[in-house]
Amino acid sequence: MNPENNPDNHVGARQRPSPFARIERLPPLAVALYLALLAITVMFFVLIVAYVAARLRSGVPTGLHPLPRYFSLSTIVLIVSSYTMAQAPRLYAQDDLASLARGLGATLLLGCIFAGLQVLGWRELMMYGTPFSGPGSQSSGQFIYLISALHVAHLLGGMLFLLAFLLRVIHNERDAVRTLVFIRNPYYRRQLRLLSTYWHFVDVLWVVLFAVFLFMY
Known part of the structure; x- marks a missing residue:
């Protein structure tokens, strides 16, 4: 084939997209x-x-033994928090920082309630005869404490970022100029999207863990 007739040699010829192009743009x-x-x-x-x-x-x-009822209550609380967090991107797009702050605050409060209910669930496990350690403890019972505690730890990490973003929203909401700059900044929009992704991930993770505990406890 004549090299001059090869379309790949023409100036401005279409280049094949790299399979890692989307990853590189992240x-x-x-x-x-x-x-x-x-x-x-x-x-x-x-x-x-x-x-x-x-x-x-x-x-x-x-x-x-029945699964601690506080685990069931905490699951409901976390699902509700996922709903309140899901409203955040819409409120941000509508430039409604006041409602966004209330929604993030409600999500943070629900996260705190979830963590408290988990602690009460651990106490209920002990009442059912599943201590974390000691002569009466079993390895399977210890896994419940370990798994749920690790989940709470990951939720608390998300709550710290949520609190930081909430304080930033409250600070910028008090001034019209700061509000405009905050809303138009793509960095904050990306932060909120990633925060929502993490929060929904933690919620879905707990639902899966709860289902495993429900059928295997």
Whole structure:
């Protein structure tokens, strides 16, 4: 073939898109978040497999004790918090920082309630005869404490970022010029989107964990 007739040699010829083009366009903060979510998913998957294996080895029949009711209440609370967080991008797009601050504040409050209900759930586990350690403890029971505590720790990490963003929203909402600059800044829009992604991920993760506990406890 004549090189001159090869369309790939023409100036301005269309280049084939790289399969990594979309990844290269992602901002570093988004890449870091997605890698963190992948690592968290793998970690909890390993823990769930280890819990199920320990539960089956124990020989104790499932359903012997009911799952703590505070775990059920905390699940409802976290699902509601996912709904309030889902409103945040819409309120941001509507330049309604006052409503955005209220929505983020409600999400933060629901996160605190969830953490408190988890602690009450641990106390209820002890009442059912599932201590974390000691002569009466079982490895499968210890996994419940470990998995739920790790989930709460990841939720608290998200709450810290949520609090920081909420304080920034409250600060900028008090002045019209700061409000305009804040709303038009793509960096803050990206931060809110990544924060929402993380929060929904943590919510879905707990629903999966709760379902495993519900059928295997």
